[in-house]
Amino acid sequence: MKRSERLVAMTYYVLDRPRELISLPFFSQKYEAAKSSISEDLGIINKMFEQEGIGYLETVSGAAGGVKYIPAFSKDYSEQFVLKLCKQLEDPQRLLPGGYLFMSDILGSPETTRNIGRLFASAFADKEIDAVMTVATKGIPLAYSVASYLNVPVVIARRDPKVTEGSTVSINYVSGSTRKIQTMVLTKRSLEVGSKVCIIDDFMKAGGTINGMRNLLKEFNAEVAGIGVLAEAEDDEEDRVVEDYISLVQIMNVDDRHSSIEVRPGNLLRHI
Amino acid sequence: MKRSERLVAMTYYVLDRPRELISLPFFSQKYEAAKSSISEDLGIINKMFEQEGIGYLETVSGAAGGVKYIPAFSKDYSEQFVLKLCKQLEDPQRLLPGGYLFMSDILGSPETTRNIGRLFASAFADKEIDAVMTVATKGIPLAYSVASYLNVPVVIARRDPKVTEGSTVSINYVSGSTRKIQTMVLTKRSLEVGSKVCIIDDFMKAGGTINGMRNLLKEFNAEVAGIGVLAEAEDDEEDRVVEDYISLVQIMNVDDRHSSIEVRPGNLLRHI
Numbered sequence: 001m002k003r004s005e006r007l008v009a010m011t012y013y014v015l016d017r018p019r020e021l022i023s024l025p026f027f028s029q030k031y032e033a034a035k036s037s038i039s040e041d042l043g044i045i046n047k048m049f050e051q052e053g054i055g056y057l058e059t060v061s062g063a064a065g066g067v068k069y070i071p072a073f074s075k076d077y078s079e080q081f082v083l084k085l086c087k088q089l090e091d092p093q094r095l096l097p098g099g100y101l102f103m104s105d106i107l108g109s110p111e112t113t114r115n116i117g118r119l120f121a122s123a124f125a126d127k128e129i130d131a132v133m134t135v136a137t138k139g140i141p142l143a144y145s146v147a148s149y150l151n152v153p154v155v156i157a158r159r160d161p162k163v164t165e166g167s168t169v170s171i172n173y174v175s176g177s178t179r180k181i182q183t184m185v186l187t188k189r190s191l192e193v194g195s196k197v198c199i200i201d202d203f204m205k206a207g208g209t210i211n212g213m214r215n216l217l218k219e220f221n222a223e224v225a226g227i228g229v230l231a232e233a234e235d236d237e238e239d240r241v242v243e244d245y246i247s248l249v250q251i252m253n254v255d256d257r258h259s260s261i262e263v264r265p266g267n268l269l270r271h272i
Numbered sequence: 273m274k275r276s277e278r279l280v281a282m283t284y285y286v287l288d289r290p291r292e293l294i295s296l297p298f299f300s301q302k303y304e305a306a307k308s309s310i311s312e313d314l315g316i317i318n319k320m321f322e323q324e325g326i327g328y329l330e331t332v333s334g335a336a337g338g339v340k341y342i343p344a345f346s347k348d349y350s351e352q353f354v355l356k357l358c359k360q361l362e363d364p365q366r367l368l369p370g371g372y373l374f375m376s377d378i379l380g381s382p383e384t385t386r387n388i389g390r391l392f393a394s395a396f397a398d399k400e401i402d403a404v405m406t407v408a409t410k411g412i413p414l415a416y417s418v419a420s421y422l423n424v425p426v427v428i429a430r431r432d433p434k435v436t437e438g439s440t441v442s443i444n445y446v447s448g449s450t451r452k453i454q455t456m457v458l459t460k461r462s463l464e465v466g467s468k469v470c471i472i473d474d475f476m477k478a479g480g481t482i483n484g485m486r487n488l489l490k491e492f493n494a495e496v497a498g499i500g501v502l503a504e505a506e507d508d509e510e511d512r513v514v515e516d517y518i519s520l521v522q523i524m525n526v527d528d529r530h531s532s533i534e535v536r537p538g539n540l541l542r543h544i
Contacts, residue, residue, distance in 0.1 A: 148382035
């Protein structure tokens with residue numbers, strides 16, 4: 001196989017397996033090339049990934065070593081995406097009764113959810129994460145996207161238990177803004193005790209739902225390794241029950257009488 | 273930029289944008305190379321994609337022409353994946369009360385859902401599809417995966433309307449196996465009238481839920497372009513209300529008293 005052909009095949013191979021350790025002998029055998037050639041190829045791939053702002057190849061040395069593709073998107077890329085998202089969300093036609101914002105079209109685009117996942121995965125790149133957690137329904141595509149770049153499984157909490165899930169652990173929590181008591185359940189066998197978990201959701205106001213997930217994780221002796229929300233809404237500081245989170249955008253000054261709304265970048269851009 | 277470097281960058285670029293038409297002049301400008309060189313590069317990429325069994329570059333000729341990466345996974349790849357899935361699902365520990373099967377761990381793996389998406393996208397590669405539809409919750413990751421390879425948006429029907437979705441269209445339908453009347457809603461602005469829609473779900477018994485989605489689509493004057501389910505369960509032929517579907521696996525002879533179960537490949541392998 002020519003170098004040019006091998007580079008195409010190897011580029012696909014590493015992109016398809018983010019954070020998976022791939023040994024040089026494996027590549028060497030798969031593409032029938034000397035280890036020195038494979039090394040050079042990986043050098044070229046790494047250089048181009050960095051140049052294109054899509055991450056880098058991490059080299060793990062030693063007998064059990066190899067390379068891992070770490071998706072880490074450049075600040076430029078992230079900024080452009082977040083600013084575009086703010087503009088899309090500022091459309092007054094998105095305003096729904098009660099000051100809610102229609103976002104289903106944005107969450108319905110696989111390209112957009114892929115980009116959101118990339119940004120969070122980049123922000124959490126240096127954390128040790130065993131699983132991504134969300135609560136049904138809207139956060140699900142975002143959680144999968146983040147998890148696919150972090151190469152970890154997704155666990156989904158629900159509002160109600162289902163027969164197709166087996167035994168569950170359930171907690172009650174207080175919604176931060178409405179003060180209503182709600183229930184959240186997680187299937188027992190979906191998460192290993194002691195896991196380090198990244199919580200992802202589409203929207204956060206006071207943070208009651210995210211706090212609920214945090215409490216649910218305590219029941220599994222699991223640890224919160226990071227919290228990411230697509231959009232945070234303004235809320236009275238004193239109501240907020242979640243402090244340490246990353247947000248892509250911040251929704252401000254929602255005025256449904258005058259059909260106006262302001263959307264600013266969240267704190268994510270400060271984390272990458 | 274050297275050819276070797278350009279190949280890495282171009283491979284990433286096309287893989288990241290399945291089914292998107294990219295013009296030669298665009299590549300030529302982006303990578304500062306002659307159109308003849310770009311053409312040769314695309315030839316190498318196409319050859320390797322076919323050799324690796326991950327699809328091909330479709331050439332669209334004419335002034336508005338260019339190339340599109342069509343993800344189409346080889347029969348070998350699909351067979352291996354489906355057989356592995358059957359084995360995973362045959363574990364008797366998956367049996368839940370009522371003859372249900374625990375699949376959350378499999379659906380929780382982004383790598384697995386990505387592969388499932390690839391297989392369906394390959395099976396539907398020659399259909400014209402404008403959107404992928406599913407009903408909350410378990411089919412969501414599969415729907416996104418299929419949609420990302422088909423490069424179309426996802427629409428999600430729900431069992432109950434939410435304030436964050438705006439006005440909805442609602443239908444009642446009869447569950448095929450339990451004969452219970454249930455409700456399904458879809459946000460009005462989530463789907464354009466006349467769309468060609470691919471329905472994706474995780475599980476099908478008699479097909480009542482899928483039939484519900486089909487009826488909901490009628491309200492939008494939308495057309496069903498294809499139906500894909502991860503697992504179909506045995507059911508009395510006369511109960512079945514959905515005929516024309518593609519399944520990855522078929523669950524047979526569930527016996528929760530003797531903790532035994534049989535899982536066979538579904539009809540997908542006959543479609544690719």
